[in-house]
Amino acid sequence: MVIPDKLMDFLNEARQPLPPINDADELLHLDSLAMMKLVAFLESDLGFTVADDQLVLANFREPARGRATARRPGRDHSLG
Numbered sequence: 001m002v003i004p005d006k007l008m009d010f011l012n013e014a015r016q017p018l019p020p021i022n023d024a025d026e027l028l029h030l031d032s033l034a035m036m037k038l039v040a041f042l043e044s045d046l047g048f049t050v051a052d053d054q055l056v057l058a059n060f061r062e063p064a065r066g067r068a069t070a071r072r073p074g075r076d077h078s079l080g
Helices: 005-015 032-045 063-069
Strands: none
Touching (some): 005 032
């Protein structure tokens, strides 16, 4: 799965001081505040929608899992 550059930049910034992500299945190690910032970024900057019932840390542990959680209107699994 290919992660958009803009999203990778955001994730790597949010994870500092951890090393950059190299794999879509790598754990993100985000706390709850960073997760909410990620959801806000996905919705405002990338046009994705995350349903309220999907706002749990388990859905955002690694980039690949977020693919099944965030959706663009009219599309399925649109992070990849």
